[in-house]
Each structure stands twice: as C-alpha cells, then as structure tokens.
Amino acid sequence: MRRAKAYLLVLMGVASVLLGGCSGSSKANMEEAAEQPAVVDYTCISNPESDKQIYVILKNYHGAYWEKVIDGITEAAKKLDEAVYLGGIDNETDISGQIDLMNQAMEQGADGILLAPADSNSLADSCQKVREKDIPVVLIDSSINSSEFDACYMTDNIDAGEMAAKEMLELLYDAGNSPTDPLEVGIQLSSDSSQAMVNRVSGFLNFWAGNAPEQWEIVQDIRVNGGDTKKAQSDASALLRENADIKGFFGCNNTSTVGIVNTLLKEERTDVVLVGFDLADETKQMLQNPEYHAVTVLQKQDQMGYLGMLSLNSLIKGEKSEQKYFDTGVIMVDSDYLMENAVS
The missing domain is CATH 3.40.50.2300 (Response regulator)
Structure with a gap:
C-alpha cells in the first residue's frame, strides 16, 4: 500500500x-528567448538543384548530441535525390522560432519535413497544418501530443x-x-x-x-x-x-x-x-x-537522423508504413564499456 x-x-x-x-x-527562459531569438536559418546541405525539397528543423545546435544527429542526417542526405535544407533553433525554449521555420518550409515548397520538436504541445498545430497540405512529417528525438505525423524515430x-x-x-x-x-x-x-x-x-x-x-x-x-x-x-x-x-x-x-x-x-x-x-x-x-x-x-541519435531521413524519402515517393513509432534503442555506458570499446 x-x-x-x-x-x-x-x-x-x-x-x-x-x-x-x-x-x-x-x-x-521562454521570456529570455522571446527577447533574443535564436533561429538558425536554413542552409542547403545536399542537391541544391533538385526540384524536391526536404526541410530539417532541429531544436538545438549545442553539443555532441546534436552534432551526432546532424551526422546521421548528412549521411542520409548523400543517398537521397531531394535537396536537403538544414535549420532549427539554438535555444530549446524558442518555440516561436521553430514554428516560424515550419511556416517557412511550407511557404518555400517543402515536399517533406523532418522535425525534432522542442515543444510537444505547441508544435502539434504546425504539424497538422503541414499534413493538411499533404506534406509528410517525420519526427526525431521526441514526439508531439497528437497523431499529426507520419513516423517518429526516438528512444x-x-x-x-x-x-x-x-x-x-x-x-x-x-x-x-x-x-x-x-x-x-x-x-x-x-x-x-x-x-x-x-x-x-x-x-x-x-x-x-x-x-x-x-x-x-x-x-x-x-x-x-x-x-x-x-x-x-x-x-x-x-x-x-x-x-x-x-x-x-x-x-x-x-x-x-x-x-x-x-x-x-x-x-x-x-x-x-x-x-x-x-x-x-x-x-x-x-x-x-x-x-x-x-x-x-x-x-543512438545518429540513427534517429539517418533513419528519419530515409523514412521521409520513402513517404515523399508515396510509400506508406503502418508503424508510426520506431525505438532506436539505448546503450548503458560505464567505465568498463569505454575500455572494452576503446572509447577515449
């Protein structure tokens, strides 16, 4: 009891x-972010001449974690035909900045959006608006409190x-x-x-x-x-x-x-x-x-980015999946793991 x-x-x-x-x-933090927006504008990282466009919207650019996410996205981008535009926010409390980037992606003719949502509630409406335009949305790192997305790759x-x-x-x-x-x-x-x-x-x-x-x-x-x-x-x-x-x-x-x-x-x-x-x-x-x-x-955040991009590519090509959530898994790391795997 x-x-x-x-x-x-x-x-x-x-x-x-x-x-x-x-x-x-x-x-x-929200008030500070509102005073000091931290939007990282879109940069094309692959196939700028393509008439198909994927927009990637991250919720942070700081540290090793997000560097690995970007590594996975970049690796997948090499295998795709679409132009890939990478953007996001540099402060996880800048929700309005991420919403603005979602709107920009729609206005600029996105064929698919890969999103790491900074807010599980506030981004739900944006995802719904995107999908109402028949633009597929794949989430990575975190989900939203809504079913308005096509697939999600996360822990x-x-x-x-x-x-x-x-x-x-x-x-x-x-x-x-x-x-x-x-x-x-x-x-x-x-x-x-x-x-x-x-x-x-x-x-x-x-x-x-x-x-x-x-x-x-x-x-x-x-x-x-x-x-x-x-x-x-x-x-x-x-x-x-x-x-x-x-x-x-x-x-x-x-x-x-x-x-x-x-x-x-x-x-x-x-x-x-x-x-x-x-x-x-x-x-x-x-x-x-x-x-x-x-x-x-x-x-395995690199896998979130990599598999999320490949999934979005399939959705753009008209392929569908009944499964929405994909667990990318975790590893428990201690000193023994570092020695056994020669991590320095």
Whole structure:
C-alpha cells in the first residue's frame, strides 16, 4: 500500500511541476528567448538543384548530441535525390522560432519535413497544418501530443527512464549508502514541455517509487535549464547547497548531464553518484575517473537522423508504413564499456 501511494504522489508531484514549470525557470527562459531569438536559418546541405525539397528543423545546435544527429542526417542526405535544407533553433525554449521555420518550409515548397520538436504541445498545430497540405512529417528525438505525423524515430523514453532509476539505485548502494539513512536524488532536464523529457522523468519515478528504500527521496525542486550547460551547472551547485542529503543526480539529457558533471568535478563531490544521458567529453572524463560513481544512457541519435531521413524519402515517393513509432534503442555506458570499446 505504501508503494502504491508513493507512486501516485510522486507522479502527481512531477506532473504538476512539469506542467507548471520547474523552479520558475521555464517561464524565465521562454521570456529570455522571446527577447533574443535564436533561429538558425536554413542552409542547403545536399542537391541544391533538385526540384524536391526536404526541410530539417532541429531544436538545438549545442553539443555532441546534436552534432551526432546532424551526422546521421548528412549521411542520409548523400543517398537521397531531394535537396536537403538544414535549420532549427539554438535555444530549446524558442518555440516561436521553430514554428516560424515550419511556416517557412511550407511557404518555400517543402515536399517533406523532418522535425525534432522542442515543444510537444505547441508544435502539434504546425504539424497538422503541414499534413493538411499533404506534406509528410517525420519526427526525431521526441514526439508531439497528437497523431499529426507520419513516423517518429526516438528512444523509448519511459523504458530508458526506468533503466536510469535501476542504475541509480545500484550506484547508490555501490557507493556505500545505507537504505536506512536519509538520502535525496536531484533531477535536471532541458525542457518541461518535451514529451521525451517528461517520459524519462515519469519512467524514472515509476521505478523509483516501487523499488527505492523508504528513506530515499526525490528532491521536489526539479530544475529546467533550457538546454543551457552553464545554467545546468549553476542549478546543480544550487541543489547541492540547498539539499544536504543529496547523494545522486539524474541528468535527463546531454546538457543537464554535462552541467552536473562540471559541478561534481569542480566541487570534488565523489560522494554523489550520477546517472546521465548521452556521452559528451566531460561525461567521459567522469566515467574514466575511478573516484566517481557514474553511468550514462547513450542514445543512438545518429540513427534517429539517418533513419528519419530515409523514412521521409520513402513517404515523399508515396510509400506508406503502418508503424508510426520506431525505438532506436539505448546503450548503458560505464567505465568498463569505454575500455572494452576503446572509447577515449
């Protein structure tokens, strides 16, 4: 009974936090983005002479994660006949900028759109308008709260969140924490309006509520950094100052993870374990340091971009698929994985 109540309370709590905006940071970031638009204009990266056009709209250009996405898109573009135009936003809170890019793509005669939606609600209307013009839409990285798309290539984020919670518990035990002592885990994410982020947190909390000791809690102040590594680092430092019992951090995306890593390394907090997402150089540094306890959930984001482009090409040619969601999978990476795969 206690487990059932804990599960409901935790999920209700995170739902209210995510929908309301964590720590007020989402609203602040939105206002800042509105004052300083961060649109990356379209650039043709393949076949500019083609009369068929694919428009790619990303939700971030920062860091190793999105570089790998672009690598997959670029590799696929070499195999396609269509002209490929790459654009996006450079701040995950600039929702209006991404909507503007969707409108530009329609106006410029797009035959297909590949979209990494920054907001699962706000982009739904744009996707509907595009498909009403018989333009196929393929999503990558995250989905929308609507059926108005043709295919989606992404991580099964609920499952990945549950995997992360399982790893968190194992790391906390390995670090010598007692199940009878008070303990807290802090959570950071890049966006409170991304279905991918919400699902990762929900999966994490679902597993945690059913498996964590009674004395181990989640810090209710879930932080949102808007994809800004410096803010993620500042938030991690603040959470450590404000919550003396923190012994673990869950970083739900690459920028959150890098910010947390930078804080833990700078403050030499070897007593705090980390479960993160993706594999930036900073994260590798922590994984390779035997004084720290850390793992990271590595997504196959290059496959999201690559397979999403090939799918869009098929749709443009009139081919259809009954399946809409495609799980691109994850790999759990620790120091052993890095050594076995000669990752330096």
